[in-house]
Amino acid sequence: MLGVFMFGPGIAVGLALLLGLGESDAARVWLSLGGIVLGLVILCVYLGVTQGRSTAVSSSTPAPEPRLVRDADESEELAAEWVRYMGWPKAVATQASGDSGIDVLGTDSRLGGVAAQVKFEAKKTGRPVVQALYGAGAGVDAQHRMLFSSAGYTSQAADWADQMGVGLFRFTLDGSVEAINRAGEDYLKRRHVARLGRAGEGSSDA
Structure with a gap:
């Protein structure tokens, strides 16, 4: 105005x-x-x-449609789609070795950077994986971290992620994605984007 x-x-x-x-x-x-x-x-x-x-x-962007996930590459592409939906439209799957365990990277001028890791495994993801992602995210100047797992998480992993604000998600072979912790729920419902929008409106009014 x-x-x-x-x-x-x-x-x-x-x-x-x-x-x-x-x-x-x-x-x-x-x-x-x-x-x-x-x-x-x-x-x-x-x-x-x-x-x-x-x-x-914008809250009108539709969520990604569930689709068959058959391997690790497809799980990373699925995660990239959800990261784009959650506020980083340029996020991409790295699909490269030597990426410090980061499978999806994205940047946004207002939200900052995001780093995500995807675990397409039969065993639950443990705390060391969450901790490694947190450190790798700092290495690429990512202010947001997300982890996608096909088998869920150990209680130690969930507790540590809660303390550090890492968003946890679980995906199934049919491509469905659900949030496992509060940070993940906030990302999934794009509350971080809404908060940023309200902050911008407040600064403009001032």
Whole structure:
């Protein structure tokens, strides 16, 4: 809204000067044109910011559809789809060795970075895996960490993840995904995106 208020006076002043000038008043010509250009620039910047904000906090984006997961690569692609849905539209599956255990990486100018690991195994994921993901995330400057497991988690892993804010998810072979802890539930319901949107609105109003 601030951008609109700034845009209006810039155009108004420019037009007023332009309409009231004489034939030889070159200074007022340049001044009036400058006011109009400034108003247009402010409007363009304002529209760009608000468009990006509405995209980031949109709640109309549909959740990924369940689909058959047959191997580790497909489980990583499934996780990448969910990470994109949870607020990182450019997140991708790394599918490469030497990635420090990170299977999905994403960045967002407002949310920051996210690192996710996927465990397509028959045994429950233990605390060392969660701890390793937390450290690997710090190494790539990720403010958010998520773990996807096909077999669930040990109680020690869940407790440690709760303490450190790591989102835990379990996926099934049919592609369904559910949150296991509070952090995972917040990510799944995109509460972190909504909180960021409210914070941005508050700063704009101020």
